[in-house]
Amino acid sequence: MTTYIEPFLGGGAVALSLLPLSPKPFLRWPGGKRKLADDVVEMLGGDVKAVSHMLLTDVNEPLMTLWRAVRDDPETLLAELCKLPLSPEGYLRVRSDSNAKTAPATTLYLNLFAFNGLQRVNSKGHNNVPCDAVRLAKLDLDAVARNVLEVSKALNTQPVCLTSADFQVSIAAASSDDFVYCDPPYIGTFTGYSGRFGLDEHVKLWQAAVAATMRGARVVISNSAAALPMYEELARNYSLDLVIKRVTARRSIAAKSSSRGDVGEVMVSPRLR
Template sequence: MIGQIPPETYPRPFLKWAGGKSRLIQQYIPYLPKHYKTYYEPFIGGGAIFFYLKSSTAVLTDINAELITTYRCVRDQVEELICLLKEHKIRHSREYYYAVRANPKSSDLEQAARLIYLNKTCFNGLYRVNSKGQFNVPLGKYENPNICHEESLRAASIALASAEIRQADFIDVLNCATSSHDFVFCDPPYHPISNTSYFTSYSRNSFNEKDQERLRNTCAELASRGVKVMISNSDCELIRNLYQEINFNIYRIAAARSINSNTKKRGMVYELLITSY
């Protein structure tokens, strides 16, 4: 039986993120590769697996430009970022939230502080944009949101110090990961398992079935090079068929669903963890 990992032994995500893997790490441990040199995560999101692994050599990418800007600011300007977040904390109110949400900022630091502030105060930490790319999640019901967790931000900054961070489509990983010394973890937007599963648009262009096929093809190419590949996704026929076709290993993982407007539909569901090795 695997014991619980004390949270203080590794940096933690500084963002709440739909589908975040913090609560699943214990179940992932048996499937993580034991030996590799460079870690790649092309859908960085909250970065729970990266922070747990503490890889000294890592390439972290995402298509979300605001998210990448935020990671870079945490890495490079964490003290300045903390100062801006303290200002948001002091001024936080319902009116202030909607004013910040309606007004994107110009500088990288202001953008990063805005994203973290909205993330900590919006409904369930959900990231969603409309067709114009505008963040549109309503205010969450929090009495005292932890807008500026200085310790977590500084720990994340240290963990990110040597990481390469850039905006890119996931297929960009093909330009970098080339051998058995590389480990790629993909946590894409999950394929919906029902008509009500489309709760979010992560970017202006949703991640559709064709994108799932593109991802499968990318993972197949990586595996052909000897790269160790791990993918998480929803437990549904489409995803199972895609990866059975290329003889990847498929495992079921129990996960808690916490984002649903109907609280009765929250609870335990199954996801898939898929590996090339």
């Protein structure tokens, strides 16, 4: 049994690309890998397309609850989504209610209609992203429903475990011939993962990736181009080879327009000598 493991699932573009029919992601996700999925697959190796199981995780529990709803009961999810208001005032009410408890339909609604697809909380942990009034007025919910149903169908074509878990726990499940793709918060761009994702967490991720590699798994990590010197130093310290792929990604979701556009990224894979 060969397993594909993705511990920072987010919008799940790479995982979805590996499933039958390769449905497009149903979520708007900053840093999403839809256009780079082929590059990730190339780095992992061609056999990744033949995986028989998937372990898809994220520490974001509301996100993973939404993913399970898409897989297990999309009709109810979509029915609840259609009950939510399509007005700026209604968005603010839904956003306020979400601070107490987030149902799957609410999570999807806020993703669809938040300004620029942002997911941000204030110091109290409350969502404070304004709405995208144009999307509220113009988004085709029938197209959203079709997309959700296509993803649900794809997720049910093979065993897919969807759960909330820390990346170290997920990667620890990797064994010989498994594939692991890690898309963590990038160095120099974002640190708000489960409260914080700084240099120490990136080093812990590297250590987990090396341990999985030594067990026979193939691991690929994405990051900003600014992270490459760190990975090169870590590879030297661990006496490992480092496969590097430089890519350019188009970023259209960001709070500031100056942060959008083409950006340099790297994909790295530790290899035993």
